[in-house]
Amino acid sequence: MHTKTTLVLGATGKTGSRVARRLEALGLPVRRGSRRAARPFDWSAPETWPAALEGVSSVYISYFPDIAVPGAVEAVSALVDLARASGVEKLVLLTGRGEHHAQRAEEVVRGSGLRFTIVRAAWFAQNFSEGALHAPVMAGVVPMPGGEVQEPIVDVDDIADVAVAALTEPGHDGALYEVTGPRLMTFAEMAEALSKASGRSVAHAPISFEDFHAALLEAQGEMIADVLTGIARETLDGRNAYVTDGVQRALGRAPRDFLTFAETAAQSGAWADAA
Numbered sequence: 001m002h003t004k005t006t007l008v009l010g011a012t013g014k015t016g017s018r019v020a021r022r023l024e025a026l027g028l029p030v031r032r033g034s035r036r037a038a039r040p041f042d043w044s045a046p047e048t049w050p051a052a053l054e055g056v057s058s059v060y061i062s063y064f065p066d067i068a069v070p071g072a073v074e075a076v077s078a079l080v081d082l083a084r085a086s087g088v089e090k091l092v093l094l095t096g097r098g099e100h101h102a103q104r105a106e107e108v109v110r111g112s113g114l115r116f117t118i119v120r121a122a123w124f125a126q127n128f129s130e131g132a133l134h135a136p137v138m139a140g141v142v143p144m145p146g147g148e149v150q151e152p153i154v155d156v157d158d159i160a161d162v163a164v165a166a167l168t169e170p171g172h173d174g175a176l177y178e179v180t181g182p183r184l185m186t187f188a189e190m191a192e193a194l195s196k197a198s199g200r201s202v203a204h205a206p207i208s209f210e211d212f213h214a215a216l217l218e219a220q221g222e223m224i225a226d227v228l229t230g231i232a233r234e235t236l237d238g239r240n241a242y243v244t245d246g247v248q249r250a251l252g253r254a255p256r257d258f259l260t261f262a263e264t265a266a267q268s269g270a271w272a273d274a275a
Helices: 014-025 046-053 072-085 100-110 134-139 156-168 187-198 209-220 222-235 246-251 258-267
Strands: 005-009 030-033 056-061 090-096 115-121 141-144 176-179 203-206
Touching: 005 014, 014 030, 014 156, 046 056, 046 072, 056 072, 056 156, 072 090, 072 100, 090 100, 090 156, 100 115, 115 156, 134 141, 141 187, 141 209, 156 176, 156 246, 176 246, 187 203, 187 258, 209 222
Parallel strands: 005 030, 005 056, 056 090, 090 115, 115 176, 141 203
Antiparallel strands: none
């Protein structure tokens, strides 16, 4: 019986919060890794790491705000070294498709000597309901670069399901699960699906990467603007315009469709007007 503690990093984020809730629903011991936790974990404060890792057998690693941030790979490497020395047995690493820094982090985990699973994800559908693109949806215009590039956008609930399977079930050690949605979509098609599900008028506004950065700079600050623009430049060039079978291989089922995500998010009130 699985009774050892799992440390879930990014436990207040999109994927980490879902992973932690799923593990807890299974009755498994979970330590939520965040700056406000009982045992705080802060990527920028390595002195918090030893206590967070104490007594832990597995770790779900998601880097805030993104694995593409300068210094992220080095931080992951230092954490992996400490995890190994602390007796951790299994790592599940979340990375992004088509990202150079993500692949470097994957190599760190591969070479750790520990059991591991890598979950390499497409763009998150929940960026529209919980992330940087929520406000544009509410305003009715989603300005995105990349023109008519297609992206197999993935539901974060699928990412969490794959991560939990890797943490709790046999047969996932050494696996790379590249997880996408079931179809390719342009941002215009995503906007159409959001309109249909939410009852709001949502349109895609094609913009340059420079204008994308400027908008993020105003809304999110320099660090987030630089990171997200860098990811967009790197990944929205068509390199990721294909679907994969990662969800099917990990879970034995098809991934959720973007329209299903949008309908579920709308029903939960994601885009409801404030009272």
